[in-house]
Amino acid sequence: MPESGTGGNCVPELGVEGFxxxxxxxxxxxxxxxxxxxxxxxxxxxxxxxxxxxxxxxxHEVVPTFVPVVEPIMRRVLSTGTPALNVEVxxxxxxxxxxxxxxxxxxFPLRASDGLSCGVGTVEVDVTARRGIEESLARTxxxxxxxxxxxxxxxxxxxxxxxxxxxxxxxxxxxxxxxxMLGFGPPEVLSQNMHALVHHSRADGSPYPVDACPIIRALxxxxxxxVDDEVLWRRDGTSFAVEFSAHPIVEDEEIRGAVVTFxxxxxxxxxxxxxxxxxxxxxxxxxxxxxxxxSPDLDALMSxxxxxxxxxxxxxxxxxxxLLPDGAAFLLRAGAGWKSGLVGHAVEPAGLxxxxxxxxxxxxxxxxxxxxxxxxxxxxxxxxxxxVVSGVxxxxxxxxxxxxxxxxxxxxxxxxxxxxxxFLQAVANVIGAAIEHRRAIESQQxxxxxxxxxxxxxxxxxxxxxxxxxxxxxxxxxxxxxxADLQQPDDAxxxxxxxxxxxxxxxxxVRDLSLHLRPAVLDDLGLLPxxxxxxxxxxxxxxxxxxxxxxGIEARRFPPAVETAAYRIVQExxxxxxxxxxxxxxxxxxxxxxxxxxxxxxxxxxxxxxxAALAIPRSSGLVGMRERAELxxxxxxVESKPGAGTRVIAELPFEGSVTxxxxxx
Amino acid sequence: xxxxxxxxxxxxxxxxGLRTMLEAERDFAVIGEAADGQEAVALAIRLRPALVIVDxxxxxxxxxxVCRRIxxxxxYTRVLVLSMYANAAYxxxxxxxxxxxxxxxxxxxxxLVEAVREVQAGRRYVSPxxxxxxxxxxxxxxxxGSIDPYDTLTARERExxxxxxxxxTNAEIAAQLTISLRTVETHRAHLxxxxxxxxxxxxxxxxxxxxxxxxxx
Numbered sequence: 001m002p003e004s005g006t007g008g009n010c011v012p013e014l015g016v017e018g019f020x021x022x023x024x025x026x027x028x029x030x031x032x033x034x035x036x037x038x039x040x041x042x043x044x045x046x047x048x049x050x051x052x053x054x055x056x057x058x059x060h061e062v063v064p065t066f067v068p069v070v071e072p073i074m075r076r077v078l079s080t081g082t083p084a085l086n087v088e089v090x091x092x093x094x095x096x097x098x099x100x101x102x103x104x105x106x107x108f109p110l111r112a113s114d115g116l117s118c119g120v121g122t123v124e125v126d127v128t129a130r131r132g133i134e135e136s137l138a139r140t141x142x143x144x145x146x147x148x149x150x151x152x153x154x155x156x157x158x159x160x161x162x163x164x165x166x167x168x169x170x171x172x173x174x175x176x177x178x179x180x181m182l183g184f185g186p187p188e189v190l191s192q193n194m195h196a197l198v199h200h201s202r203a204d205g206s207p208y209p210v211d212a213c214p215i216i217r218a219l220x221x222x223x224x225x226x227v228d229d230e231v232l233w234r235r236d237g238t239s240f241a242v243e244f245s246a247h248p249i250v251e252d253e254e255i256r257g258a259v260v261t262f263x264x265x266x267x268x269x270x271x272x273x274x275x276x277x278x279x280x281x282x283x284x285x286x287x288x289x290x291x292x293x294x295s296p297d298l299d300a301l302m303s304x305x306x307x308x309x310x311x312x313x314x315x316x317x318x319x320x321x322x323l324l325p326d327g328a329a330f331l332l333r334a335g336a337g338w339k340s341g342l343v344g345h346a347v348e349p350a351g352l353x354x355x356x357x358x359x360x361x362x363x364x365x366x367x368x369x370x371x372x373x374x375x376x377x378x379x380x381x382x383x384x385x386x387x388v389v390s391g392v393x394x395x396x397x398x399x400x401x402x403x404x405x406x407x408x409x410x411x412x413x414x415x416x417x418x419x420x421x422x423f424l425q426a427v428a429n430v431i432g433a434a435i436e437h438r439r440a441i442e443s444q445q446x447x448x449x450x451x452x453x454x455x456x457x458x459x460x461x462x463x464x465x466x467x468x469x470x471x472x473x474x475x476x477x478x479x480x481x482x483x484a485d486l487q488q489p490d491d492a493x494x495x496x497x498x499x500x501x502x503x504x505x506x507x508x509x510v511r512d513l514s515l516h517l518r519p520a521v522l523d524d525l526g527l528l529p530x531x532x533x534x535x536x537x538x539x540x541x542x543x544x545x546x547x548x549x550x551x552g553i554e555a556r557r558f559p560p561a562v563e564t565a566a567y568r569i570v571q572e573x574x575x576x577x578x579x580x581x582x583x584x585x586x587x588x589x590x591x592x593x594x595x596x597x598x599x600x601x602x603x604x605x606x607x608x609x610x611x612a613a614l615a616i617p618r619s620s621g622l623v624g625m626r627e628r629a630e631l632x633x634x635x636x637x638v639e640s641k642p643g644a645g646t647r648v649i650a651e652l653p654f655e656g657s658v659t660x661x662x663x664x665x
Numbered sequence: 666x667x668x669x670x671x672x673x674x675x676x677x678x679x680x681x682g683l684r685t686m687l688e689a690e691r692d693f694a695v696i697g698e699a700a701d702g703q704e705a706v707a708l709a710i711r712l713r714p715a716l717v718i719v720d721x722x723x724x725x726x727x728x729x730x731v732c733r734r735i736x737x738x739x740x741y742t743r744v745l746v747l748s749m750y751a752n753a754a755y756x757x758x759x760x761x762x763x764x765x766x767x768x769x770x771x772x773x774x775x776x777l778v779e780a781v782r783e784v785q786a787g788r789r790y791v792s793p794x795x796x797x798x799x800x801x802x803x804x805x806x807x808x809x810g811s812i813d814p815y816d817t818l819t820a821r822e823r824e825x826x827x828x829x830x831x832x833x834t835n836a837e838i839a840a841q842l843t844i845s846l847r848t849v850e851t852h853r854a855h856l857x858x859x860x861x862x863x864x865x866x867x868x869x870x871x872x873x874x875x876x877x878x879x880x881x882x
Contacts, residue, residue, distance in 0.1 A: 550810065651855075
């Protein structure tokens with residue numbers, strides 16, 4: 001600065017210097033070559049170098065990091081003579097690389113006496129500290145925004161519906177799940193009265209007064225609530241079962257609003273209802289099982305089963321169909337819901353003529369979705385006349401043949417569930433077991449009766465034989481002997497020869513009688529000799545030739561019960577051949593392995609209808625033969641058709657060692 | 666030299682009658698009588714007669730067993746069986762056990778005496794109406810033959826064999842025949858056992874071999 005410039009002032013020289021030195025902001029003067037002419041202590045400190053290292057040096061030398069920012073400004077100030085005010089610059093702190101320093105700098109031209117710019121003056125303030133506060137302030141704001149965003153995301157991603165209410169019950173926010181459950185877009189709900197919008201009616205459709213609403217009560221009383229037996233209404237007018245909780249938002253001891261969370265519990269309720277149904281169905285099955293055990297009355301059991309099944313499944317009709325012996329039709333044996341007069345009388349055809357017949361032939365439960373559109377079988381009159389739409393039939397299984405069908409029907413469309421069908425089958429199985437049990441008892445009783453009958457008829461035959469035949473011969477014998485005693489000695493010889501002839505006759509009769517009662521040869525010599533003798537005897541009596549073929553039974557003994565059964569079955573079957581077949585030849589095959597003795601009696605005669613023959617006890621020995629086989633755990637099959645001959649095959653299992661006959665050794 | 670005879674029958678009257686008939690012959694000597702099978706064997710061992718005449722039916726030991734024991738223990742004593750059974754089965758069994766003669770109780774004295782003489786001479790004797798021809802016919806009938814296992818199958822089993830041989834599963838067979846799966850399994854097990862087959866492949870092979878299933882199925 002020119003001496004004259006300062007000397008002409010009234011301010012003491014020290015005073016200007018003092019101002020320069022004491023100023024708490026940086027001050028500097030630079031010549032047009034941007035060389036420092038003067039700097040104060042504050043700026044020297046800011047620049048990180050003593051004053052002495054500034055003077056006479058360019059900014060390039062002193063603060064190189066400053067250059068790119070300030071040089072263009074300084075050049076402009078020099079060339080234009082216009083100051084640049086309050087320019088915020090950022091530079092790397094000299095001596096502290098990487099650390100930023102912020103300054104507010106005012107550049108102004110220094111003018112020579114001619115008025116032209118001859119240098120640049122700067123006033124610089126370090127604002128680094130303030131800048132830091134601003135930045136951290138900015139960062140805090142961002143953090144709050146992030147937190148809010150995070151919260152929003154949480155609300156949006158939960159599956160529960162959540163909405164907020166102001167103190168008047170108007171919606172302040174709703175999450176996406178909540179809006180979706182209610183069938184609205186979130187903006188449609190905002191500021192709406194939520195009770196009026198989604199909670200206006202009860203489950204049965206009756207209006208739900210606001211005053212009774214637990215959410216509104218929460219808003220008014222400040223007491224939270226949890227409810228799981230109400231419904232919320234969707235935009236489309238449908239409703240769904242809901243569990244919700246409402247909790248008030250309290251600020252400064254004042255209720256500002258409430259938050260409500262809710263979930264759709266329709267599925268849960270359905271599962272609970274299904275479980276209750278299942279439990280009820282099990283109770284019914286258990287009850288019927290007990291009834292089957294306690295009551296010998298089949299019809300009572302079937303009626304009770306039908307009634308309980310109808311009630312438990314909530315259907316209009318339940319039927320118990322019995323397959324009739326000819327296999328061509330079912331009888332409505334028991335039922336519930338049918339018009340009076342049908343049970344015990346109505347008949348449904350079997351085969352593809354009915355639901356029951358189709359079920360039997362397909363061997364699985366058969367569901368009818370809509371009887372009017374049924375194509376698999378022809379709907380029987382019983383069903384069409386009763387207005388049936390949907391139904392299920394299951395098989396009433398028996399030990400060998402199915403007994404019939406258990407079915408249920410509705411007059412309105414219904415989709416039967418798997419549980420329904422299991423229940424129906426369980427009831428059917430209880431009935432089936434009871435029928436089998438009953439049949440076992442009946443067949444045992446029939447067997448006892450038949451045994452008594454057989455015993456009686458055998459005794460009658462023996463009595464007749466003894467009286468009519470043997471008794472006659474003995475009478476004759478006594479007469480002959482009396483005559484021999486009374487008459488002339490010459491005649492005695494002839495009388496005695498007569499007596500001998502009578503005795504021989506008597507012996508023959510006794511032998512036949514004994515053979516008929518029980519062939520001793522079966523006990524003494526076994527199955528094969530007994531069969532050979534019997535077939536010879538049979539041929540002699542009937543003129544029917546028998547081809548006896550056997551394998552595995554020569555010189556073998558089997559358990560006595562098996563030998564007896566095999567012998568009696570052959571004997572009985574041959575008797576039938578002689579009586580009914582009208583043939584001159586028959587075949588008997590006998591075979592045995594380590595476990596089973598089998599016999600087959602076959603003829604090519606007139607044949608018959610086996611089912612019919614087996615259904616009438618005492619008509620032939622078939623039932624008795626089958627019983628013999630089954631008593632030993634074996635089986636007997638009768639194959640015959642009218643005009644196509646007859647085959648009887650029996651297989652008799654045995655256990656234990658088979659004794660080889662020792663006689664041949 | 667007389668023919669020594671032991672009689673065994675549980676009826677004293679019968680023994681009495683037999684003794685009367687036999688002792689009418691001068692060269693026959695009844696040297697002992699037994700009332701049951703055990704006594705007969707013991708007496709024979711003690712007396713070593715040329716001949717024992719036994720009733721087929723006796724207490725303690727029947728006539729057939731007496732035959733076997735005497736054959737085993739007394740090689741020079743012959744046995745004549747008296748029987749009320751005019752059939753080849755008992756006669757065959759008696760001869761199998763060592764008897765030399767088989768005479769029906771209803772035969773007269775002439776037959777009995779003839780039988781004793783024949784047996785004594787070491788010749789087999791059987792009284793009418795049984796004959797060697799009858800015995801031969803009986804033997805033929807008791808001889809094991811072969812039975813085609815297919816003949817032992819029931820109609821149901823044949824049906825299942827046909828379906829199984831076509832490669833049908835049990836479930837398919839059950840559905841087609843409208844019987845339960847368990848029943849099909851039982852039938853299948855039976856027919857495999859009867860035919861001596863082990864696997865389902867065996868079944869198919871059996872079906873093909875015997876023409877139960879045509880090749881072009």
